[in-house]
Amino acid sequence: MSRPRIRVRGLRLLVIACDDRDADHLQQQFRRLGVEACFLPDLPGEEAFEHADMVLFDGDSPVLSHPDRELTWPALPRIVLTGVEAPSRLQWIIRQAPSAYLRKPVRFDGVMTALTLARAAADQQQAMQARVERLEERLRIRRFLFSAQLMLMKEFDLGEDDAYALLRSLAMRQQKTVEHFSLDLLARPEGYLRLAKDLLAG
Amino acid sequence: MESGKPVIPVGILYSVSGEYGVIGREMLNGIMMSIEQINASAEFDFTLAPIVRDPGGVLDRYHDHCHDLLYRHGVKHIVGCYTSASRKVILPLIEGANALLWHSARYEGFESSNNVIYLGAAPNQHVLPMLAWLLRQHPGDIYHVGSNYVWSWEIDRITGEALAATGHRLTASRLVNLGDTAVEGIIRDIAERRPKVVLVTLVGQSAYRFYHAWREAAEDDPYLASDTAIKLSLTLCEAEVSLVGKAALEGYLVSSAWFQTVHNDANQRFLEQYRTRFGDAGSPSVDSVAAWTAGQFLARAVQRCGGEQVEAVRAALWCDELDSPAGRVRIDPDNNHAWLTPHLARCHDGRLEVFWEGDQPIKPDPWLTWVDLDALGPGAS
Structure with a gap:
């Protein structure tokens, strides 16, 4: 497996609600890394995120963390700056679903790691999410698989295992998952049953 | 000094103006009275010289004053702060200089720096x-x-x-x-x-x-x-x-951890001394007592170890126990917080x-x- 390339040059960040000292240190380190950053006092509207790749925010900011306020984050990797370790604060941070964190006060070291891990974690999260959606979709149409299997068992007087094997080889020929092919079979049985008969006849 | 004793500078960083100035004033009174008593006592082979700064409750000023105390005045010990935000602001400076912050206020916990002595109550x-x-x-x-x-x-x-x-x-x-x-x-x-x-x-x-x-x-x-x-x-x-x-x-x-109405001899003495020193206008709080206790612990540890170096002071402090206005108090070597009676x-x-x-x-x-x-x-x- 090839190693992922580690380079953050060109990343565009929105940095939200950080105090001046942390912002100065971030800016200095961003320049060295070739990262572009825009510093904002509060969470902006969604149009502000159109040209951003990542968000960094202060997890202790009283502006962001009022208990009556629900923050709506864009689907971008998020880095949280943390100072306080009290569980009530950590509970709030968990709700913001950060991809990485950086301890305060910000220094030069750790910024590169946080940027890199945030991007990797967000990529993994995205891949995982896509996989979950695919699996959920298959699960949703799984019940049609049983109906399709039953149809083949009746039609050709097959046992459970043989009917499934037949369904599977038909699906493979159509280059579909068994579940998706089952849907097609139930929708238009005639043609596919003829195909199945030919297959069984060898 | 007329005493001829060596002088140890101590930074004092309490906000006596701003949002929580009322409490800051009582904390400042506590540490100043403590230092005056130490300096007047024959028990100690040194005197403490307070260098007092008022950050006015502004976080940036905590940072700047702390930097000044550490690097211009060369203090190794700072008594101060009230809010956690102010402590978090100066903590990196304190740790960077390997100094010791004597923190008198109660707070929400979830912190234990080797460079802080926490005299206020944990939750x-x-x-x-x-x-x-x-x-x-x-x-x-x-x-x-x-x-x-x-x-x-x-x-x-x-x-x-x-x-x-x-x-x-x-x-x-x-x-x-x-x-x-x-x-x-x-x-x-x-x-x-x-x-x-x-x-x-x-x-x-x-x-x-x-x-x-x-x-x-x-x-x-x-x-x-x-x-x-x-x-x-x-x-x-x-x-x-x-x-x-x-x-x-x-x-x-x-x-x-303390009220004026706590009954013990040390508290009676403390209240009388406080009234004599600051008059009826002053009204000591738990934070005043903690600030006073910080001064006593610091002086006793310096006396015991023979210097102001942080490692030695901390080690000497862990062996001490004080009959304070709030009862018996000692510092826990595991986490640098005080044992206190609720x-x-x-x-x-x-x-x-x-x-x-x-x-x-x-x-x-x-x-x-x-x-x-x-x-x-x-x-x-």
Whole structure:
């Protein structure tokens, strides 16, 4: 497996609600890394995120963390700056679903790691999410698989295992998952049953 | 100095102006009285020279003054801070210079720096004793009103978790921004919902306005005027009672490691000395006592180890125990926090009168590692 390339040059960040000292240190380190950053006092509207790749925010900011306020984050990797370790604060941070964190006060070291891990974690999260959606979709149409299997068992007087094997080889020929092919079979049985008969006849 | 003794500079970083200047003044009094007593005593082979700075409650000024104290004045020891935000701002400087911060205020816990001596209560020493008492005496739901910062958030969490195990809950968690005084809506909500217990963790101007607004609303509302609701505070101190006025605070129950009404010889001496030094205008708080204690511990440790170097002072401090106005106090070598005895008081006629105290000092547990919040209610061990 090839190693992922580690380079953050060109990343565009929105940095939200950080105090001046942390912002100065971030800016200095961003320049060295070739990262572009825009510093904002509060969470902006969604149009502000159109040209951003990542968000960094202060997890202790009283502006962001009022208990009556629900923050709506864009689907971008998020880095949280943390100072306080009290569980009530950590509970709030968990709700913001950060991809990485950086301890305060910000220094030069750790910024590169946080940027890199945030991007990797967000990529993994995205891949995982896509996989979950695919699996959920298959699960949703799984019940049609049983109906399709039953149809083949009746039609050709097959046992459970043989009917499934037949369904599977038909699906493979159509280059579909068994579940998706089952849907097609139930929708238009005639043609596919003829195909199945030919297959069984060898 | 006329004494001819070596002089050790000590930085003092309390805000005597700004949002919480009233409390800062009492903390400054505490440490100044402590240093004067040390300097006048033949017990010590040195004198302490306080270098006093007032950050005015502004975080950047804490940073700048601390930097100045460490690098221009070369201090190794700083007594100061009140809010966690101010402590977090100077902590990197303190650690970077390998100095020692003597932190007198109670706070929400979840910190243990090798470069800080925490003299104020951790939550297991004042929040949990109050909750345990409440759950024994008046089990039920709690209405919480506090300030939107980590102290109130954390007490909200602790209270909610402790209540859940007893089948009760927080019916409200109303947190107002620091300095915000628009609390009338919350008072109306309380009047409508008539909670049995109201927990107040507001600080500063928000708190003072809340007490007054309650009293004003009580003129037209029998529930607010009655003592039906149990009102709890984890922040009130004597100086604030003087500031707010006794009428608005009658009946409040307060938890703290010290009150003026604690009975012991060391406290009687402390109160007399304080009155003599600052007159009737001064009203020492738990924070004044902690600041005074910081000075005593620092001087005794320097005397014991023969210098001001941080490692030696810390090691000497761990071996010490002080008969303080708050009872026996020592510093825990595991986490640098003080062992303290919990006290509960009721505000009556402008005095915080102790009605319950712990049997002995409680080991500090700043990370709440060794306590089970589920087991705080009645019947628990």
